[in-house]
Amino acid sequence: MMQRRRFLEATAMAGALAAIARPSFAATSGAKGAVEAAKQYAGSTVTIVWEAGLQALDPLNFSGPQWENETGIKVNVVEVPTAEVFTKILQEHRAGTGAYDALNVMPAWMPDLVRAGALEPLDSYVEKFGYGEELQDIAPVYRDNQMKVEGKIYGLPDDGDVFILYYRTDVLGDPKIQEAFKAKHGYDLPIPPKTWKEFDEVGALITEVTGGKPYGAAFIRDPAQGQWMFQERFRNEGGVFFDAETMKATVNTPPGVKTFTDWVAENKWMPPGVESFGFVENLAAFLQGDTAMTISWPPYGRWAAGYGTDEAALSWVPKSTIAGKVGYAVTPGGHPELAGGFALSVSASSANKEAAYLFIQWMNSREISLERVQLPYALRDPFREGHFTDETYKSRWPEAPQYLAALQEAANTGILDLSILQTDKYEEAIRQGISRLWSGEDPKAILDDVAAQWDTITERIGVDKQKAAYADWASKPNAYPPKA
Template sequence: MNKAKRLCAITCLAVVATWLTPVQAQPSAAQTAVEAAKQYSGSTINVVWPAGVGALGQKIFAAPLFEQLTGVKVNIVEAPPTDVYIKVVAEHRAGTGGFDVVSLVPSWLTDLSIAGIIEPLDALVDKYGFAAELQGIEPAYRNNWMTHGGKIMAIPDDGDVLLLFYRKDLFNDPANKEAFKAKYGYELAVPTTWEQFSDIGWFFTNTYQPDLYGASVIHRSGLMQYFFQERFRNAGGRFFDLDSMDAQINDEIGVKVATQLQDEAEFMPPGSENWNPVEVLTAWLSGRVAMITWWPPPGRWSEGYGTDNEALKWVPESQIKGKVGYALSPGGNPELALGWSLAVSSNSRNKELAYLYIQWVNSEEISLQRVQLPYSLRDPFRASHFESAEYRSRWENADEYLDVLRQGAQIGMLDLSIRNTFQYEEALARAMQRLMAGEDPQEVMNEAAENWDKVTRRTGVDKQRAAYEEWAAKPNAYPQ
């Protein structure tokens, strides 16, 4: 028996053992889902999932375990993360019923709901008693990622948030602290503004280059637009003028943020304006940069947690164990960037079974196991995840890591989610690429705004205004 199968078998026995414990008065959501799914034993459901490392959490752990418990086969259909939306929409239009469970980025929720691509879940949540456990999801995710038009359309599956990781040893070095204060007139500490981030980045680059540079961020792979969304709103920006629905990303605030992003590349490693996420991660783990802004995984990989697993052999060995601090992104409110949720395809021929899998995989007990899998790329999103004594003991300062993640979840901002969100994101991503190529920030943002206005007009100004008003009214849309 190979390692993955042994892990699944052991986990299966452990899960069943907990269910047989007599102290539990009522069946858990996981138990309920498993018992109900047994009537479908021998059936197969198809789950579309972003390809890559993150899919291993399904292929190695969740899908085999569900099959052992219920007799239901879970077929994971992988697609590149950037293609999942296109694949889901294409399948719906073709009407093949090829997907039962849909993975979606929460910013797509409006589009997929309006188009009828995903199924309302309220009746099934009530039928299988999942409502109580849903209350354990952190409010920012529960109140913003689940519903459209007052109906439950998706269940959160991943608590993404942008964080700042920094080298505590460099920040605490007495010589660095003295030299920084002498030059900038204030104490060297974790930056709370982007101006401080720039000062600190330049300081470390000027002090240590070429062995170490001040920072690095992800400039490619279409991800930089999330950093713009975060910084633009923290600086006071609004995406649209509500009366005209004209894009505002090219106003004074938008151009200032774009200029900052472009200028910061100057103190980053040479060539890093073209780096993809793995290259940024490699520079960080090898000790070549003092700060990065990223999604949560580098926090655990920096300490070597799980990187001995065969699935993570591509992650470089950490040279910075015990030297890493965690903080919210400068600016105040971090972006709840990307993230993933699960929904039932309206074309599915196995809707109830598809829902039962979603309930099981995101129940209190199963989701807690999943977010601790080193290779799952699923981050905490429930109170029980952040408070877990087991998780908080995984490495020496795991408690600090989870506390910062939870703080980010509580005050984080949502990605823009309106009609045709994908088209707005693509236009902004193209603008960020031009920005990193050295083009004029004002011209870049002007063209991006023009492209946004074209999408708005194609969509219909009044329809888009209604969608934007609904989104902007959410407590996590803009800083409070």
Template sequence: MNDHDKRDFLAGLEAEVDALMRGETTRRTFITRFGQMTGMLAASGPILGLMTDWALAQQKLELADAGSPLGQAQAAAMKASMEGPADGSAFRAVEAAKTHSGVTLNMTYEVGLQALDPRNFSGPMWEQLTGMKSNVVELSNPDQYSKAVAEHIAGSGAYDVLDISPAWTPSLADGGVIAPLDDYIAKYMNPADLEDYHPLYKALPTYKGKIWGFFDDGDMFALYYRKDIFEDPKMVEAYQAKFNAKLAPPKTWEEYAQIAQFITDQMAPNVYGAGHFRKAGSPGNQFDFLQQYRANGGKLFGDDMKAGLVSDAGVKTLQNMIAANAASIPGNNELDAVSLWAAFLTGKVAMIYSWPPSGRMAANYSQSATAINFIPQSQIAGKVGYAVVPGNPEHATGFNKALSADSANPEAAYLFMQWVCSPPVSLARCMLPYALRDPYRISHFKSELYGALFPSAKEYLSNLNSSANVGLLDPIMPGAQDYFLSIDRMCTAVWAGADPKASLETAAAEWNETTDRLGVDSQKAFYTEFLKLPGATADNTVEKLGMAVTL
């Protein structure tokens, strides 16, 4: 895309954000144009070569600027892979993998930006180090599950490495779709690498006492807010006068709605207090409800596995969400994650909570890559603060790397997984401006190189670590997606004016139908396993279990 096209796109995007705020129906146009941009990301050949900071040219890798933090991280990953230390997981994986030179690994990735990492960085580096090639199969998120199951049933051996949601692990393990890694880990991995995972993430690939993958994406929600607004003397004075309290990042959801409404009242239509991705299927509704509901004391299921949604906690959660919607930008209930990012980056919104790329985009770091230039340049760089979401933030999905049980080259596939998730290599991958892998290792949060990516990167990393200390996990059990969709339908109905309690009753009935269909006793066993994980409930967060990581 040339400079003229870029200017036109950014100008049009800002106009569409403004139109959304006026309540005009421009989202279809926005998404069409967004799709055009992201469609380019999946292209191959010359177009892809132009879009990446990395290229495989004459079998020699070209690193980022050697003096930049990213360049130093990439060089450190290469050195650890080639020179050691000898007991390092990256080095051990590369040495063992050289015996598999010439093998091609087929690996699934979510379509779009996620796939740029193996296409442009980790795949070419692995080939350079081991002689093994990689074939990236881009799939939509639902297809990452359904295609893996279908190919297993067909016995095709189509895939070697699978990117899966942690919620799918029990189903795929019991179905024989993925294989345990324990024997390979004992043979090849440095055990210290497992201890480097933040405690919230360490156990996510564990099921029935075995390890079924490597966690690989810290999708922790966090609060991003405009420091210049929260610290403005006039705003501070007005808030103090009205509420006899300091204007500061909210600690409760009631405070959140109150602050959002105050900012909207003071600054609209130029700036609104908050924004959320409430569009049906976004999937912000399910994540937001799950984090608030459990922070409010709600239980997902009773001892009899009946849905616990119809409760005071359920009603309170929906009422808080309704209040937040009322304080937000016009068109709030039709926003998806990308259009919310656009509103925040262009200065239209004072607070959002979303995935970690929010912070990198707000600092204009992500936009340094050509591949992500469809995201508008940040107009709020240097003005953004970080805070923990009120109550308990949601770890909203994430990814595990799993070994396909049908792989024709299981050891080769495992070795790639060990290498790509090792501390030095995973750090470099999480630092890529165009990819969407987010920090998840303790060494990521402590990294001086990551902390130098942009001026407030250290504070950004510290907040992600603090958020994980009190974070909550998505339910990990069969039927999770069906439960999530019921929540999404419930919230969408409430935004349209349906009664909250009646909507909770409808969603609870759908949950009970899903549970009955899958088997009450079976689901109870899965849910019992889930409740053992740190972060399964607000009562057993990493912090409350005494395992909090302090930086």
């Protein structure tokens, strides 16, 4: 996702915004309570850190101005490239400048930020302003996995990032392809494929029958985002990251080797050059009708339908040629990756903590968040139960009900990104391993090296410290798929 977000930062015009129609909502306690309590701070300013570029249009042009209008509190948005946000937050906290009040953080960063003392515990604010009930409406996979560290609330889950399978209903439903599939494999073509074996057989057959017009599938193979796809598939194949007692890395076990080996085999029936596909290349291939299946984040589903792509801020999105021909489902294996995501937090260094908390409670509330996840340009994906069932959202395009149903299923079955101390160092080892895979090296040898690097990182951090952080993460209900 880093490549995806860096691209958007570079291509989006932060000042450009074409307004879309917004539904009117009756205020509920989370939003109304925050507004009423915040009026005492009228005339003050809340500074919030946000991803630079396209995503920042939410607080810049929508939520920030609306909050100021309702409370008299100005919102100062500090745009920071995604790859630098974690470092900027940490540096500011250590400097003690109090420059930031509210924060936009990835859940995978939270253990490190909490350990550094950079995040304010939010439990007392949630209790004081009666927000606990509304937190229960956040889908459990986000609420139970992306809100707390060691039992305390440090972030309000605010983005339903999850991988979804997108497939061409016209291609998979083509009688010619279905007949050829049954003749070759002896069973009916599954729509959609539910296992990786089914997916690979369907994808390879489509390429064989069509000659690559379209190809059976393509993926984001760029290592920056591919590491999340490895995390997902590895665990769906039965893998675990560490031996819980010794903290020795186990990514080089058979599930990891199988994942890498299958990737290499899949590339043979995918478009030439797929090894270098990033978020945008893969998006273009799917929207232009060059591939029949893919896996990515929720915006693909909206843009494939053409929703919001006439806005100036989304002028870079290729015009969809497949609107009305796309189906949505959870990824093969049934447990998609919660790849990335964001939570709203308060800086422990802020001198304006209560006002900052009230702002993020208001943004995160039922009705305001429902408006925000329908903004095509903001890249905030549905994360509350009410988002998935909202009739207005369902009316946005003909297949929107199926899209939201797939996201809701993913929100019940998704698995959490690895979130321990210095997670990015472990992820970087996987990224390097994927690069080596595309250069033709042996999957087992690569993963043996990755495991050795993980062991070295763990030893540098301290085995006992990391063991405690891993135990806290692994105890969450969606760290691993349920055992059969």
